[in-house]
Structure formats: structure tokens, C-alpha cells
Amino acid sequence: MELVSLVTGILVTSFAVSIFSNKEDVQESMLIDEVESPGRLVTLSCQTCRKLKRHREIQEDLFECTGCGRQIDVR
Incomplete structure (x- = not known):
């Protein structure tokens, strides 16, 4: 049972990291677009x-x- 909880925690953490890291990349590209024109x-x-x-x-x-x-x- 502890192994299932550990694997679930790792998966949830990796999903959270991937979601938040993609939003930062999008915000940076939006800032670049605003500066260009x-x-x-x-x-x-x-x-x-x-x-x-x-x-x-x-x-x-x-x-x-x-x-x-x-x-x-x-x-």
C-alpha cells in the first residue's frame, strides 16, 4: 500500500511540475511578442x-x- 501511495505522489508531482513549467514558457513567449511590435x-x-x-x-x-x-x- 505504501508503494502505491509513493507512485501516486510521484505522478501527481510530475504532472504539477509539467503544467506549471509550460505556463511560464507561454508567458515568456507572450512577453516577447508584445515587445517586438x-x-x-x-x-x-x-x-x-x-x-x-x-x-x-x-x-x-x-x-x-x-x-x-x-x-x-x-x-
């Missing part, structure tokens, strides 16, 4: 990528996907 970054659903992606505001209510470059007008 001005404009606000928002998360929108991209029709080309078919995923939720970060979009940079080019003009007022005109956003460009950081992944594929497709422009989305939300006016």
Missing part, C-alpha cells in the same frame, strides 16, 4: 488555423493572427 494582443478563434490563437491589433478592430497572418475585422 506595438498593439494589443487578444485570443481569438482563427478560421485558418482552426484553433484559439493570439491575434495582434493592427488598426482599431482589425486583428492579425500571429500564427498564419490572416486578418480578422470585428467591426
